[in-house]
Amino acid sequence: MDNRKIFIYLGLIFILSSCGKLNNPKERNIISFNNNIDSVLNAIGQMNNILDSSSINEYFFYAIDKDILYVKGTNNKSQKVGFLTDTILYKNEAISFVDTIRRKKFINISSFLNQNFLDRCDYEDGNYFYLYRANIYMADKQKDLMRYVIFTKDIKDLNLNKYKVLDNKGNLYLLADKNAEIWEN
Secondary structure (H helix, E strand, C coil): CHHHHHHHHHHHHHHHHHCCCCCHHHHHHHCCEEEEEHHHHHHHHHHHHHCCCCCCCCCCCEEEEEEECCCCCCCCCEEEEEEEECCHHCCCCCCCCCCCCCCCHHHHHHHHHCCCEEEEEECCCCCCEECCCCCCCHHHHHHHHEEEEEEECCCCHHHCCEEEEEEEECEEEEECCCCCCCCCC
């Protein structure tokens, strides 16, 4: 066998072995936070109230990535606000959609929710969806492994044509896309 064939075989083995390393812990399919459910539920309720009283439109999001806060900016693109540890982050104009009195609380609650695996919030159809455990590598199973947490007073308020319920704790629901394949390691 010549060196070129050996190189091609080794390359194929490397590619095939690196593509299959997908981690789907069981926590992705159940509600499990670092803090107790009631404190996270309370924080979500407070965040929803802050956002309800803010000047957001139908398409809104905030996200935290590596302790940096991002919000929907101009042209519906992600805009970097700054590090959560920045003591004057609340003064950044990018979060002017929240009134000045509530900005520190908005930052503190978003940080708390991030510590509990809720690192993004999207506003859709009058509801706030919190992206759950999205920092786990998903490879080509991206759509199947996306999980959302939503607080609602009644399950009838959920769009069960679009989502399926994986778990709930009181009025807190863990959702996946309706057609997502639910599997575990």
